[in-house]
Amino acid sequence: MAGKSESLFRESLKVFPSGVNSPVRYYRPYPEFIKKAHGPYIEDVEGKRYIDYCLGFGPMILGHSPNNVVEKLKDKLADGFIYGAPTQMEADLGKKISAAIPSIEKMRFTNSGTEATMHAIRLARAYTGKNIILKFDGAYHGSHDYVLQKMGSGGLTFGISSSPGIPGEVSATVVVGKFNDEDSVRRIFSSFRSKIAAVIVEPVLGNVGVIPPADGFLKSIEEQCRNEGAILIFDEVITGFRFNFGGYQNLTGIKPDLTILGKIIGGGLPVGLFGGRNDIMDMVAPSGPVYEGGTFSGNPLTMIAGYETLSELSQKDYAVITKNTEKIATSASESASNYGVQVNVNCIGSMFTIFFNSNRVDSYETAIKSNSDSFMKFFRIAKENGIYLPPSQFESNFVSFAHGTAEIEKTMEIFDTAFKEMRMSL
Numbered sequence: 001m002a003g004k005s006e007s008l009f010r011e012s013l014k015v016f017p018s019g020v021n022s023p024v025r026y027y028r029p030y031p032e033f034i035k036k037a038h039g040p041y042i043e044d045v046e047g048k049r050y051i052d053y054c055l056g057f058g059p060m061i062l063g064h065s066p067n068n069v070v071e072k073l074k075d076k077l078a079d080g081f082i083y084g085a086p087t088q089m090e091a092d093l094g095k096k097i098s099a100a101i102p103s104i105e106k107m108r109f110t111n112s113g114t115e116a117t118m119h120a121i122r123l124a125r126a127y128t129g130k131n132i133i134l135k136f137d138g139a140y141h142g143s144h145d146y147v148l149q150k151m152g153s154g155g156l157t158f159g160i161s162s163s164p165g166i167p168g169e170v171s172a173t174v175v176v177g178k179f180n181d182e183d184s185v186r187r188i189f190s191s192f193r194s195k196i197a198a199v200i201v202e203p204v205l206g207n208v209g210v211i212p213p214a215d216g217f218l219k220s221i222e223e224q225c226r227n228e229g230a231i232l233i234f235d236e237v238i239t240g241f242r243f244n245f246g247g248y249q250n251l252t253g254i255k256p257d258l259t260i261l262g263k264i265i266g267g268g269l270p271v272g273l274f275g276g277r278n279d280i281m282d283m284v285a286p287s288g289p290v291y292e293g294g295t296f297s298g299n300p301l302t303m304i305a306g307y308e309t310l311s312e313l314s315q316k317d318y319a320v321i322t323k324n325t326e327k328i329a330t331s332a333s334e335s336a337s338n339y340g341v342q343v344n345v346n347c348i349g350s351m352f353t354i355f356f357n358s359n360r361v362d363s364y365e366t367a368i369k370s371n372s373d374s375f376m377k378f379f380r381i382a383k384e385n386g387i388y389l390p391p392s393q394f395e396s397n398f399v400s401f402a403h404g405t406a407e408i409e410k411t412m413e414i415f416d417t418a419f420k421e422m423r424m425s426l
């Protein structure tokens, strides 16, 4: 007899393509359906608990349903959900973000990272009067027409490197550089001389699995943008408030013209943000002519969840999650090597990816040579033993502040078991 997840999946297949509402949630034979989540644990509809390293694909850095956020949301619920008018909560969260990431002088909240990158790109084009956008291979900036080329995340997982349905005229305005290859950026700037409106980059590539930037790579992009009059956009949807109480940019000394945020700043409720230099942001309507808007933008519940999440995060010692992540990464490498399973593990801050790859992964090209079948085998064994990972070789795992010593040690043990089982089937 089919279990609860399988039955729910069959029902979902009737109303959603592949039974899901976002591609990377799908895996064979059917995804586990989730009932609830607390702290570092997620629980499926059968009541089975897992230590969670997906964390909603990144927002839940404090762990699931932190008390302070839950309490504040409960307090607020009786006051109405949306007003279509400004609130103090938007200003409070906006000021907190601007203080932590000073390059964001002004901002607009959106409901997703996708919306935020779309508006930022339109704004950069309007500001510079140029059309071409340079993005990087394997980067994912959401699912709108300007950025669905050589994308990571779900696109890469399901072998869709760019989506049909995008007019050729639009695709022709997007050029793709190689992440961690300064020369590829130089070559593109020299062939599209003075036509490049903006370069959009994930400062730590998180959507082909995690790949840290090579020394000098981001600085070189910044220099080239300055020399050529192009807008530099840091897409910090994943990296914002992930490595420190601010952006990854705070660690680099680079001041992007525009920054995109999402995930963590909404505390798990839908959110996105684009912001940056005053003179650029003042071009947004109605102070300027560049249109952007949204019924749900800056909605009160998201603002509360975001504010409370950031308030708690500002008290946290990020070294703790970094150390826990390094422990898992080192132990996974050792276990794999003990059992003769070829992996390369990347980690930075609280992000890690176990690449089933015999070579070091430092680019899109090296990442895509990883063995997805082996990854899925590992994923299934880990899941059977109580660990929930993002279901793709090309995603990052996230460690939260709620993951304590017990969970970290249990994880190392289960990973060891998984590699051992994999050796048997080699």
Ligand SMILES: Cc1ncc(COP(=O)(O)O)c(C=O)c1O
Residues within 6 Å of the ligand: 057, 111, 112, 113, 114, 115, 117, 140, 141, 142, 143, 202, 206, 207, 235, 236, 237, 238, 262, 263, 271, 272
């Ligand atoms: C770097 C980056 N930018 C943009 C997005 C799109 O954000 P959303 O899924 O909220 O639309 C994502 C989503 O994972 C992302 O990782």
